[in-house]
Amino acid sequence: MGVAAVAAMIVVGTVAPAAALAPATALVHDDFSRTASGWGAAPTGQKYTLASASRFATDGTAGTVTLSPGANAVASLPSVSQLDGTIGGTFSVDRSYTSGNGATISLAQRMKPGYQYQARARVMTQGRLSLWISRTDGSAAKEMTIADPRTVATGITAGKAFHVEFAVSGTSPVKLQARAWLVGTATPAWQVSANDGTANRIATAGTPGVGTYLSASSVATVVRADNIAVVKGTTSTTVTGGVAVTLPAPTTPAPAPAPAPAPAPTATSVGSVPVGQAAYAVPSGAIYVAAKGTKTGTGTKADPYGSVQYAVDKSVSGKTIVLRGGTYHEYVYVPSGKALTIQAHPNEAVWFDGASLVSGFTKSGATWSKTGWSYDFDSRVSYTRGEDLSRRFVDPSYPMAGHPDGVWINGVAQKQVASAAQVQAGTFYVDKAGDRLILGTDPSGKKVEASTLAKAIRVHGKDTTLRGFGVKRYATTLAELGTVSTEVDRATVENLVITENATIGLFGWAQGHTYRNLTLTKNGLMGVGANKANNLTLRSSLITGNNAEKFNWAPSSGGLKFSASDGVKIVDNVFRSNGPMGAWFDxxxxxxxxxxxxxxxxxxxxxxxxxxxxxxxxxxxxxxxxxxxxxxxxxxxxxxxxxxxxxxxxxxxxxxxxxxxxxxxxxxxxxxxxxxxxxxxxxxxxxxxxxxxxxxxxxxxxxxxxxxxxxxxxxxxxxxxxxxxxxxxxxxxxxxxxxxxxxxxxxxxxxxxxxxxxxxxxxxxxxxxxxxxxxxxxxxxxxxxxxxxxxxxxxxxxxxxxxxxxx
Known part of the structure; x- marks a missing residue:
């Protein structure tokens, strides 16, 4: 997103000139009572420096930012530098969102090139306002959430104004506090807070930032911002009745307004953006990959590496690997000691696909056979490698559930059967003894694909991020613990579509994972699982149509099964039609x-x-x-x-x-x-x-x-x-x-x-x-x-x- 911040002073009651409204401690105050392209300078004298300057304007009553899908717009106040302070603002957007991830407005502090703290407020579908705090560590691609998102208001419709404030103080630890609320309601206590005592904390003075970001899956939006203020210390920027006041932060919350009536559901309010529509910024120094399946290239945009694994092997910790559009038929291992970001190139469709094209079938009677088929996936079902608990997992009515092989003809999944004699139209059989793949549907003139890989991505590098692509059709056995697995601390997995894999789509252990805006669907046993994964957060994800192979409901199946973990948060997700079980904590x-x-x-x-x-x-x-x-x-x-x-x-x-x-x-x-x-x-x-x-x-x-x-x-x-x-x-x-x-x-x-x-x-x-x-x-x-x-x-x-x- 980059900096997505609009910091503002909050005005309730009589409108007064900017100078009268600014608290005595204000470093900056801007009521936008001017008309100009760009944002110019605040009445208190500070000039804005703009990125994407053409998106900014003033109309005499507010500052505006015009955003197209996937765009961000950034403003900073370089003449202001402070260590401890509060910024706050009044905002609105010109539409209500029925799809996509909406508009994000952030307040940034202690900004210096590549580094900042920000409180992010996102206007989402169904009129929800979500608030969280993060830190950027060196580039826009390296953002660490340090206070989890929470819904702080509802009823945010087109033109409905709301306030946001963000206070930062101290150095060891750095104290961070944020809040957001509807105009006309009482100021709440700080709703989201964190103390940053890590080695990466930002303990030096910096500038405030102003900007917005619009989800690539949302429609064009105009953001309005009024009365920008930056004040010293951790005091409120709120004023009442047109008279300047400086208020201490309240210690008790005021009652929230009654929620607005619930609108009808929308299918795109949760889950990943469609594959090909993610639009993450590409940082300078990024490593590029093309889907060639080769150990070639230099990793530049002009000469990309030929495979993701080759790029991982060549990368050092902290790098961003950008995948150009295409199909990657490979298994990727991120080793210990490498914190990498692996993301799709903006607006390019990237799929990790465990299936290969298959040709050369010969007709024999009513079936078609491919000889030399030597793929032999383990059909034993257990979380422990080498153990077979099929009697517990497999429903006798669906005896082939534990066999991870998969075949698709023109994209339509075929059903696996237990013998050549059972093969008929729409089914297939893997003859391991004879090294044959036998189809019951004529493959002539059709695209035939079959699973030839068992695992897509295994993460052993702490603080690794995966985002913006799809993963499908891997013959993942249960003992592999997920087609995608995060096995060390603090992985971020977002805007991924994980589908049609043999057992579990995504699995995590270790602590501090963030899974968000995922679509987990049509996986054979389960959408997502975790064990000993303390402080994992699953948010805004769609988990639907899993247990596609119809395993027994126990020992585990369905949408989600987590065990032996503390501090897990499951927030704003949809679990729908996952066979017997939705979400199971055990x-x-x-x-x-x-x-x-x-x-x-x-x-x-x-x-x-x-x-x-x-x-x-x-x-x-x-x-x-x-x-x-x-x-x-x-x-x-x-x-x-x-x-x-x-x-x-x-x-x-x-x-x-x-x-x-x-x-x-x-x-x-x-x-x-x-x-x-x-x-x-x-x-x-x-x-x-x-x-x-x-x-x-x-x-x-x-x-x-x-x-x-x-x-x-x-x-x-x-x-x-x-x-x-x-x-x-x-x-x-x-x-x-x-x-x-x-x-x-x-x-x-x-x-x-x-x-x-x-x-x-x-x-x-x-x-x-x-x-x-x-x-x-x-x-x-x-x-x-x-x-x-x-x-x-x-x-x-x-x-x-x-x-x-x-x-």
Whole structure:
């Protein structure tokens, strides 16, 4: 993105001349009360230096930046240099986004060539405003996120103004704080913050920066910025009533406004940009690669290296490798000690493809054979190399699921069968004994491709980034742990499409990974997996159509399966139609944040948290699943402000005889259901007979011993008998006890005192937003949000019902 910052002073109330509005500590103040091309100079005397100067103008009331898709525009104030200070601003964009990743506005401080801190505010689809803090280390291609994104406001529509502020102070560590909020609402506390004590911290004075960036997948946009100000110290730049004031940063958040009505969903609001549309800047000194499959070239734009692996071998740590458009049929290993960025050339389609073109088939009866086919991929299914657990993973109804071979004819996947005698149109057989590939569809005049590689990319270099390309059709066995795998600390994987691979698309272990804006689809077993991957963040990704080979739902399958990891954040993703399982967190996960996601269309469970401890599950939609949300042998969970609709069972709490197997984790993660709070959820029942269930499979505990606290929920069912039960509750040796009404359930559990059950007309619309009629229940039903829940969602604590993000 480069610098994408517009720093501004915030004005509320009477408009006054710039000099009157500027706080006494202001170094810069600019109200743009002039008309000119470019931005010229602020009334306080500082001149702007512009990159992409033709995009800047002033119209007498604001500074404007006109952006085409993929463009950024940068302004700086080189006459200003300070160590500690605050910049802030008022912004708007001239459109509402229904696709792409929207416009990013950033406030930059301590800028010097190649280095800066920035608070980034992104206006996204569905009117969301996301805020995060990052640091640039030497070039625009080397950006490190140091405070994760969070949604801080909704309802950002065309012309809707909002404020952003960014404060930086200190040297060891450097303290960074940012906040953003709608014009006309109270100033919140700092919403995103971090202390940078790393060796790469920026501990010297620098200039503020001004600029914007527009996603390559969004439509042309004009950004308006008003009242640019830079002030000394970490004080607010806000003024009220046209009178200059300098305010200390508030310490408590003000209530957030009620969210805007949810718009209809858009298919492109999450996931990667299409392959060929990524537009990352190419830094000076970049290494170029062309898809030749050769160890040739010098790595320049005029004479690119002939393969990615050759470029990796030739590169030193810190380099950016730029892939020219084409198909790369290779396996790439990034070794230890090399922190590389591997990215597609702007607007060029780059695919890593594990399949090769195949020709030379001979007809024999009703089939066609290719002789000399010696590819022999391991069909044993296990996370451990050499072990075979196919009996657990493979559904007997789909016996070839564990065989990673793949064949495509004119792009259409063919089905693998177990013998030559079974081959018919649309199928193929790999005759290992006879070294033959046998097809049931006539390949004459058609493009035939078959998998010949097992792995695409393995990352062993810390701080490596992969972005902007596609990965498909690798015959990845389960023991390879992902067609793409990040196996050391702090990998960034973004804007990748990973599809049609034999088992797992993407897998991570080690700590600090950032996965964002990914499309993981049609992979044989699972979209994404992780183990011992502390502080991993998965954000704004589309995980759909995985478990394409129809493996058993257990031990692992579906959209996502993570285990043995602390501090994982799963934010603003869509999990849709991944067979039985959507997202599954299992075996000693701890401190999980699951917010802003959609789990839809899974035959068994949309979201399962099992054998783990401490989770926030908030602001999610779980719809049209077998089970909406399931909590199994897990404690310390807050289930707040979710919308659960059309699931056979909305909520499930299960306990069995298993207890923590690692003695050192017994106190931290005991594998016991306890301390569960369930509030402010909208729960529209489906057809299942027990829409809310607690159950002890060892037939010892009663539901009231599970430590489940339910209150402030809005329930709905078609009628008093559809479904017949309101809930079913663990009942010791008797199994479960059913309750027909909320009143009966409330009397038995002592909970749900403020909850309400409606019957008849549905309480959710077709897009699962709460209907206006049902929304009137908010004042009597909803509870004040727990502070950790509100912080995780990025809103105030004022009562509200159901998911806050848009479906």
């Amino acid at each position: 075996v000693s996960m701890y401190d999980i944040t699951i917010t802003g996601n959609t789990f839809e269309g899974h035959s068994r469970t949309g979201l399962l948290v099992e054998l783990s401890q401490k989770a926030i599950i908030a602001d999610n939609y779980s719809v049209k699943n077998g089970r909406g949300i399931a909590i199994f042998n897990t404690g310390d969970v807050d289930v707040w402000n979710n919308t659960l609709a059309a699931n056979d069972r909305a909520l499930e709490f299960m306990q069995d005889e298993r207890r923590q197997e690692v003695s050192t984790l017994a106190a931290k993660i005991p594998w016991v259901v306890s301390d569960i709070s369930v509030s402010n959820n909208v729960i529209a029942y489906g057809s299942g007979s027990c829409p809310i269930l607690s159950q002890d499979l060892s037939l010892k505990k009663y539901g009231n011993e599970f430590g489940i606290r339910m209150d402030g929920n809005l329930y709905w069912r078609t009628s008093a008998t559809a479904p017949a039960n309101f809930s079913c509750w663990a009942n010791g040796s008797a199994g479960t006890r059913s309750f027909k009404t909320l009143e009966d359930f409330r009397a038995h559990t002592g909970g749900d005192k403020a909850s309400k059950l409606l019957q008849g007309t549905s309480i959710v619309a077709s897009n699962f937003a709460l209907t206006p009629e049902a929304k009137t229940s908010t004042t009597t039903v909803a509870r004040t949000l727990l502070s950790p829940v509100a912080a995780a969602i990025g809103v105030g604590t004022s009562p509200r019902l159901g998911a806050i993000s848009s479906y």
